[in-house]
Amino acid sequence: xxxxxxxxxxxxxxxxxxxxxxxxxxxxxxxxxxxxxxxxxxxxxxxxxxxxxxxxxxxxxxxxxxxxxxxxxxxxxxxxxxxxxxxxxxxxxxxxxxxxxxxxxxxxxxxxxxxxxxxxxxxxxxxxxxxxx
Amino acid sequence: xxxxxxxxxxxxxxxxxxxxxxxxxxxxxxxxxxxxxxxxxxxxxxxxxxxxxxxxxxxxxxxxxxxxxxxxxxxxxxxxxxxxxxxxxxxxxxxxxxxxxxxxxxxxxxxxxxxxxxxxxxxxxxxxxxxxxxxxxxxxxxxxxxxxxxxxxxxxxxxxxxxxxxxxxxxxxxxxxxxxxxxxxxxxxxxxxxxxxxxxxxxxxxxxxxxxxxxxxxxxxxxxxxxxxxxxxxxxxxxxxxxxxxxxxxxxxxxxxxxxxxxxxxxxxxxxxxxxxxxxxxxxxxxxxxxxxxxxxxxxxxxxxxxxxxxxxxxxxxxxxxxx
Ligand SMILES: Cc1cc2nc3c(=O)[nH]c(=O)nc-3n(C[C@H](O)[C@H](O)[C@H](O)COP(=O)(O)O)c2cc1C
Ligand SMILES: [Fe+2]
Ligand SMILES: [Fe+2]
Numbered sequence: 001x002x003x004x005x006x007x008x009x010x011x012x013x014x015x016x017x018x019x020x021x022x023x024x025x026x027x028x029x030x031x032x033x034x035x036x037x038x039x040x041x042x043x044x045x046x047x048x049x050x051x052x053x054x055x056x057x058x059x060x061x062x063x064x065x066x067x068x069x070x071x072x073x074x075x076x077x078x079x080x081x082x083x084x085x086x087x088x089x090x091x092x093x094x095x096x097x098x099x100x101x102x103x104x105x106x107x108x109x110x111x112x113x114x115x116x117x118x119x120x121x122x123x124x125x126x127x128x129x130x131x132x133x
Numbered sequence: 134x135x136x137x138x139x140x141x142x143x144x145x146x147x148x149x150x151x152x153x154x155x156x157x158x159x160x161x162x163x164x165x166x167x168x169x170x171x172x173x174x175x176x177x178x179x180x181x182x183x184x185x186x187x188x189x190x191x192x193x194x195x196x197x198x199x200x201x202x203x204x205x206x207x208x209x210x211x212x213x214x215x216x217x218x219x220x221x222x223x224x225x226x227x228x229x230x231x232x233x234x235x236x237x238x239x240x241x242x243x244x245x246x247x248x249x250x251x252x253x254x255x256x257x258x259x260x261x262x263x264x265x266x267x268x269x270x271x272x273x274x275x276x277x278x279x280x281x282x283x284x285x286x287x288x289x290x291x292x293x294x295x296x297x298x299x300x301x302x303x304x305x306x307x308x309x310x311x312x313x314x315x316x317x318x319x320x321x322x323x324x325x326x327x328x329x330x331x332x333x334x335x336x337x338x339x340x341x342x343x344x345x346x347x348x349x350x351x352x353x354x355x356x357x358x359x360x361x362x363x364x365x366x367x368x369x370x371x372x373x374x375x376x377x378x379x380x381x382x383x384x385x386x387x388x389x390x391x392x393x394x395x396x397x398x399x400x401x402x403x404x405x406x407x408x409x410x411x412x413x414x415x416x417x418x419x420x421x422x423x424x425x426x427x428x429x430x431x432x433x434x435x436x437x438x439x440x441x442x443x444x445x446x447x448x449x450x451x452x453x454x455x456x457x
Contacts, residue, residue: 068456085425086331112401125435
């Protein structure tokens, strides 16, 4: 069964959302000293957006480092982004950037911890996506 | 009531090379990079547009801005400062001083809007209204009470409510005007404020959650109950305030959905799930897209082939860290 790969900073909003999906998930490590994550199966990437709206740093460095690994990159099947609409046109920008860079669909956006509807929708969506693979 | 001035009891020189919480540095950098001044926005381009508003519309808009001025004044002179003595790290203290300063910039921006668009007499009248409006005074009183109180966690809850919830009855108005292609420069300025408030609410809420981690289960429960009670109390008051401002224009229900949507986000910043159900938080799509142009783009690509996603506009966000 393919899985979820996610990044979440110390505020852990994205981690809490992924937990609520109750699906197998691997976390991209926070610190450069941690052993890097190498994946073996296809996955959907979940990432928060940082950067704050001035265009730089929307994709967390840890996520970039993970995707710079060609093997990891070859297994990505889609991206789900987290953010906050207060950031205007930078809302969930990380999702658009990763989608374009890796040529995969930008599947979904949610805010902060996500709502109950977001959780249901993403669970269903992931189920359908894996059926199509 | 006379209180002794509460200050930190001990000060050691701040060392930015020894970081206890990396969020402090990250947020500090973000706030510094986001720094702006109202002079950067060409507000005078809105003068013509302002004169297309009816008298009732102008009155509502002016009152909204005096209300926002008051909240930013509170947060700048009392709120952010009151968080300093409880800071867990010296870098957290530094972030609060940055937040406090930025609130003063926000408060001053409303004056820039006023002086660009309306006469001194109208400004004075609007400020008089805000001083006499019961609901506005009540919301100030509720948060100020917690700022003066002696519970550091409750102070953070009240502060997050202010940053992430209480501003939005006011922020609605410029988003509404911008969705109708009016006062668009004013809206651009307000968007800068909205972005700042997102980082403020996130950060104070995060520090609240860190503080909560060190508490007993009973105390955590107490804080959760307190948070929801406070939100209810503030929400009730916001409803009345919203009616006073928006009833004459028939916008009240629309504003209330926006309030509930933001109330849920304030709760999330504090680590709780939202309390208003989906139906109650369905923000008018025009308002949402005025806030964030990509928010109502349908990003639900799970259905369909799932492979046909094309990015509408070019994202020219290159980061040197990418290897490919
Ligand atoms: C400094 C900072 C910058 C942010 N920049 C953006 C942004 O540009 N766009 C966006 O949609 N959200 C932005 N956010 C919101 C975060 O993506 C959101 O809070 C997310 O839930 C954080 O996830 P995490 O706790 O898993 O790290 C920003 C948050 C912070 C604190
Ligand atoms: Fe502010
Ligand atoms: Fe603020």
